[in-house]
Amino acid sequence: RTEQDREEKKTDSADWLGGGWLHKIIIESLSRNSLNWGNLPPRPCLSCRRRPPTSRAESAEMLSLSRSIGRRCLSRFRQSAHHRSCSSTAVVDQEPPKILITGGLGQLGRGLASRLRARYGRSSVILTDILKPTAGVVKDGPYRFADILDFKLLQEMIVNERITWMFHFSALLSAVGEQNTALALRVNIEGLHNVMELAKQYDLRLFVPSTIGAFGPTSPRNPTPDLTVQKPSTIYGVSKVHAELMGEYYHRKFGLDFRCLRLPGVISADTAPGGGTTDYAVHIFHEAIRNRAYKCYLREDTRLPMIYIDDCLRAMVEVMECDPRLLKQRVYNLQAISFTPAELAKEIRRHMSNFQITYEPDFRQQIADTWPQVLDDSRARADWGWKHLVDTPDLVELMLQYLSHHYEFNAGRQKSRATPSQQAGILGGVAAVAALQEGADVAEPRPAALVPLPALAQQVVQLARAQRRAGQRLSGPVAEQNVMAVVNHLEFVAAGAGVHSARRTSPNLPPPRRSLRTTEVAGTSSEARAASSWRGLPSAGAAEPLGDGWRCGCVTGQAYTVPPSSLRSSLSRLGIWLPLPPAPGRSTRSPRSILPGRDGGSEGDSGVGVSGPGRGCWPLPPLVSEVSAGGGLSNGEHFAKISEANASRLSGAKTRQGTFLANLMVSNKPTCGSNLKFNFLHHRYRIRHSSSFFAHRPPAPG
Ligand SMILES: NC(=O)c1ccc[n+]([C@@H]2O[C@H](COP(=O)([O-])OP(=O)(O)OC[C@H]3O[C@@H](n4cnc5c(N)ncnc54)[C@H](O)[C@@H]3O)[C@@H](O)[C@H]2O)c1
Ligand SMILES: C[C@@H](O)[C@H](N)C(=O)O
Numbered sequence: 001r002t003e004q005d006r007e008e009k010k011t012d013s014a015d016w017l018g019g020g021w022l023h024k025i026i027i028e029s030l031s032r033n034s035l036n037w038g039n040l041p042p043r044p045c046l047s048c049r050r051r052p053p054t055s056r057a058e059s060a061e062m063l064s065l066s067r068s069i070g071r072r073c074l075s076r077f078r079q080s081a082h083h084r085s086c087s088s089t090a091v092v093d094q095e096p097p098k099i100l101i102t103g104g105l106g107q108l109g110r111g112l113a114s115r116l117r118a119r120y121g122r123s124s125v126i127l128t129d130i131l132k133p134t135a136g137v138v139k140d141g142p143y144r145f146a147d148i149l150d151f152k153l154l155q156e157m158i159v160n161e162r163i164t165w166m167f168h169f170s171a172l173l174s175a176v177g178e179q180n181t182a183l184a185l186r187v188n189i190e191g192l193h194n195v196m197e198l199a200k201q202y203d204l205r206l207f208v209p210s211t212i213g214a215f216g217p218t219s220p221r222n223p224t225p226d227l228t229v230q231k232p233s234t235i236y237g238v239s240k241v242h243a244e245l246m247g248e249y250y251h252r253k254f255g256l257d258f259r260c261l262r263l264p265g266v267i268s269a270d271t272a273p274g275g276g277t278t279d280y281a282v283h284i285f286h287e288a289i290r291n292r293a294y295k296c297y298l299r300e301d302t303r304l305p306m307i308y309i310d311d312c313l314r315a316m317v318e319v320m321e322c323d324p325r326l327l328k329q330r331v332y333n334l335q336a337i338s339f340t341p342a343e344l345a346k347e348i349r350r351h352m353s354n355f356q357i358t359y360e361p362d363f364r365q366q367i368a369d370t371w372p373q374v375l376d377d378s379r380a381r382a383d384w385g386w387k388h389l390v391d392t393p394d395l396v397e398l399m400l401q402y403l404s405h406h407y408e409f410n411a412g413r414q415k416s417r418a419t420p421s422q423q424a425g426i427l428g429g430v431a432a433v434a435a436l437q438e439g440a441d442v443a444e445p446r447p448a449a450l451v452p453l454p455a456l457a458q459q460v461v462q463l464a465r466a467q468r469r470a471g472q473r474l475s476g477p478v479a480e481q482n483v484m485a486v487v488n489h490l491e492f493v494a495a496g497a498g499v500h501s502a503r504r505t506s507p508n509l510p511p512p513r514r515s516l517r518t519t520e521v522a523g524t525s526s527e528a529r530a531a532s533s534w535r536g537l538p539s540a541g542a543a544e545p546l547g548d549g550w551r552c553g554c555v556t557g558q559a560y561t562v563p564p565s566s567l568r569s570s571l572s573r574l575g576i577w578l579p580l581p582p583a584p585g586r587s588t589r590s591p592r593s594i595l596p597g598r599d600g601g602s603e604g605d606s607g608v609g610v611s612g613p614g615r616g617c618w619p620l621p622p623l624v625s626e627v628s629a630g631g632g633l634s635n636g637e638h639f640a641k642i643s644e645a646n647a648s649r650l651s652g653a654k655t656r657q658g659t660f661l662a663n664l665m666v667s668n669k670p671t672c673g674s675n676l677k678f679n680f681l682h683h684r685y686r687i688r689h690s691s692s693f694f695a696h697r698p699p700a701p702g
Contacts, residue, residue: 098162098165100128101128102168104128104129105129107273109127110270111270112316115313127144128146128157148170149186154198163204164204166207167320171188172187172236174277175364177235181235188236195208196250208244214230214240219231222374234367265278266308268282280297288348293358303338306337308390332380335388343392350393
């Protein structure tokens, strides 16, 4: 709320200073916890509408939730410029921290940096590593070379940059550590000594991640408590136990603010894991998407604790921001989920029925056999309110969704996105193909017809491509040409917009349900017939959310309601990834919302044909379809005048959509083709902006 307010420049200092909303939150929390404070009756939560807690356990959970809300409030409070000067409590620092991350280009570093930069500012976080950074890393914020073994270099950086917090990530993980023990000793132990000493000297708050690998064959495995026997069998584990003990010792002896979490295997889609025993749980998703098969190096029944990257990064930030008085110990177990390869494969098969997994255990099996299956993290939950949010089904969905997009996007011919109007065209095109193939009666508009989109659109595309590859001239019913025009359009738009249409061969496609008869197309509008006879020209389409589904229109003048799930799956089968906004009144999780910082554009951009303020609507001026230009103008000249007039109106609108359409008009010389194109653009424009379109067939243009 604070961020939003600040963005909208609405922060009301009186409200802030009076602590009005903070006060409300506290009262709310207290009343929800049945503490009978100020005689307030317990009320349901304002946001989630849960009933007030009744049992002790529930109250404790609520209390820890409230604590975490409170912590977040305080940290926001601390960031607020208004409050820098007036914050007085011990837990509120005067300055935002200046943070250094070592080993920052591994699986965890970059994500953490962007999270911290979002909280404390871009220049507040310095990422370091010994790897050459990509252009993206440099663009994101400060990056420096720093070998963890080079004490002087680190010291110089800490002093010059006035570092106050340090996250120490440099390490060789379990599998690579076993392959190169000497290097693991140096990086994991010598490196740690450097960091500890510097943190002590310069009074830094230091976070060092430990791991499930810090336990060994003699530790209880399910659940593994915080305090138990720790005799790991890898050099990685030994170095992590050493780090835990050193941290606790420095804390006791020198007051070092050392914080440490024993992390499970981390699962992330955007960064590759660095050579651990739990890496299979990341590779499996890549292989599932690329090959529908994975050979696992662990046995099928090897249960290990895992965590989704977002939960992991959140935990690290939370524990670092935590009021030190809440930390009853310096090293905590962190548990989120726990599964075996077989269970993970089963969950993947729920999305991908033909996914195959085989097992060929290697040396990593022996490591995994000594590690915990489930960590007991009750202390972290009780002391500082830890709570994981992503369970296994969510994790699988997130990983598959993100990686599918990632692979399709990277395989694309160009790396740009479709403009919203092109997206609308694609949607409309797909709807048209599906509708035609379903045998929708194109002569009679059926605005409410529910058209299942699934494999049919894909079948048409495959069929048409095969025909073209075979050099066949399309003959036969006009319907086929119409379908062909749609297919061409899809490819044309996809190529032009850099939307990748994946050329996957589809196995054993059944024949289309029935071919359309010429008569069915004869009744369509003149544009539709023109489109079908002029191959390569776009058949315009549009889509807008309607109730639970999507209403899609195309040049045939038809409107169909398509459930979003069918549309999305149909598009993804075509290899087209579109961030569809949720239909009104529904809170569908959009891919964008779970993928912060990806190349998917902004949420506002995803308004595919959505009308209404703030939902991807582009207010455009009315267009003309006639100009009075005296007599004697040829048809082409007349259209040129219309194009000119509309282009200037559109560019005057100063919106992306307007500029796009205007450029398109200007860049097309007034030929017969561009006349048609103009008709289509105009038509599409009307589809998008005329609410009556879906009820009436549009009049013939010009
Ligand atoms: N990823 C996990 O599943 C997981 C689980 C538990 C704990 N951890 C811990 O979290 C930390 C980060 O893990 P990660 O997965 O990002 O590891 P990673 O292997 O992906 O990254 C480690 C980074 O350290 C860097 N590095 C190696 N030698 C260095 C040196 N001499 N000087 C400076 N940097 C050097 C590497 O270049 C690499 O970028 C590690 O300490 C790891 O033990 C990770
Ligand atoms: C578990 C963790 O420490 C790391 N992913 C490894 O397997 O080595």
